[in-house]
Amino acid sequence: MPLGTFDRSPPPFFRQGLPALSKLLLCTALAIFLMAADHRFALTQPLRNAMATALLPVVRVLSLPMQAWDGVGEYFGGVHQAYAKADALQQKLVVQSEQSASAGRLAHENAELRALLGLRPGLQVRSLAAEVLYEAPDPYSHKLFIDRGSRHGVVDGSPVINEAGVLGQVTRTYLMSAEVTLLIDKDAAIPVLNTRTQHRSAAFGGGEENQMELRFVSATDDVQVGDLLTTSGVDGIYPAGLPVAKVTRMDRRGDAGFARIGLQPMAPLGGVHHVLVLEPLEQQQPAHEETPAPPARVAIASAPHPAASRPAAAASRPAASASSKPKGERR
Known part of the structure; x- marks a missing residue:
């Protein structure tokens, strides 16, 4: 501060901004607004794709020691x-060779x-075909990541299986990878068919000890x-006949008249x-093919001449007038 002047501003120690x-x-408020905007308009989806693509090499390098x-x-x-x-x-x-011979004959x-x-x-x-990169570290969800994304043709909702049965469903896709939610996740659900009784129902994740539940039965x-239990194929997502789970626990003393049924994923x-x-x-x-309407038939030659229709119309007039008279006037 130069000599001979008075600085009335407080020292830096006492300067404060907003409380x-x-x-x-x-x-x-800003965080709530950003979360609502992202949920509504997916504003951060390009940022997620860019970060996932950029971190994919790092994830692979870090996973090399465990793979080795x-x-x-x-x-x-x-x-x-x-x-x-x-x-075995x-x-x-x-x-399977015997089954293959019979399957070829049945297919024919x-x-x-x-x-x-x-x-x-x-x-x-x-x-x-895809390879599993790693499992999600979140202890409250059951998800894994694969090395195929939107660039390879993977879309949201695609079923994911292995040689034993259905694993889960693709819930989020990135450019070079995708996120798969397993059937045991608390947010997972799949329509199933009991192969013994042919009864349809729905299986949900979130059961005890990494199991599933058959609810509303x-x-x-x-x-x-x-x-x-296999996939029923009525949802338009999963093909019919894929193994899903097997009933391992049955408790008919459930609340509200519903049984508590535990399932073990296949x-x-x-x-x-x-x-x-x-x-x-x-x-x-396949695209719905609309059946073209048949062309209107124009029968000009067979249409009666106006003069020819006059006698018929004239003949019908007395009958109509006779039927319109009251009963008292008839002789």
């Missing part, structure tokens, strides 16, 4: 298991019957422990490395 409570309220450790353990400890699996697969191959008969009835051929489900319904939850992403059925439905 702390005002800053808190302002930041809270797992590879060494599988190499030294999996020889005996490989021989056992080879024997050999026996299974013999059984099915094609002939569809051609005879004029039905369209069955839908061929398109699929895409009456306590008097025919459900037994050991029943196999697909394993841990140790999954490769999956198959299916295209939703609703995207494979």
Whole structure:
């Protein structure tokens, strides 16, 4: 401060801006506005895609030590298991060879019957192989990430399966990766069909000990422990006939007349490395073909001449006038 002048401003130690409570309220309102705008208009979706694409190499590099450790353990400890699996697969191959012969014959008969009835051929489900990158670290959700995204044709809602059955469904796609929500997640639901009774219902995630639940089933319904549940195919997402879960627990003393039914998913939850992403059925439905209306028939030559129709009209007049007279005037 130059000499001979008076500075009336307070020293820097006493300078303050907005009060702390005002800053808190302002930041809270801004955060709520940004969350609502993102939920409504998906403003941060491009930012998420860019961050996911940029962090994908970093995630792969960080996962290399764990992959190397797992590879060494599988190499030294999996020889005996490989021989056992080879024997089991050999026996299974013999059984499947017989089933394949009968399946080819049934497919040929099915094609002939569809051609005879004029039905369209069955839908061929398109699929895409993918590799599991890592599982989500969130302990309150059950999700994993795969190395296929929107660039490879993966869309939201695509079913994800492996050799054992249905794993889950794609819930969010990025450019080079996608997020898969497993069936045991609390927000997951899938329509199922009981293969024994052919009864349709819905299975939900969020059960105890990484299991599923069959909800809204009456306590008097025919459900037994050991029943196999498959996809029903009525939702337009999952193809029909995919294994989903098996009934492991049955409690008919539920509240409000509903039974408490526990399910064990057919697909394993841990140790999954490769999956198959299916295209939703609703995207494979053929476009509806409208039947063209038949052309209007113009029968000019067969139309009666106006003069020819006069006698018929004149002949009908006395009958109409006679029928309109009251009963008292008839003779």
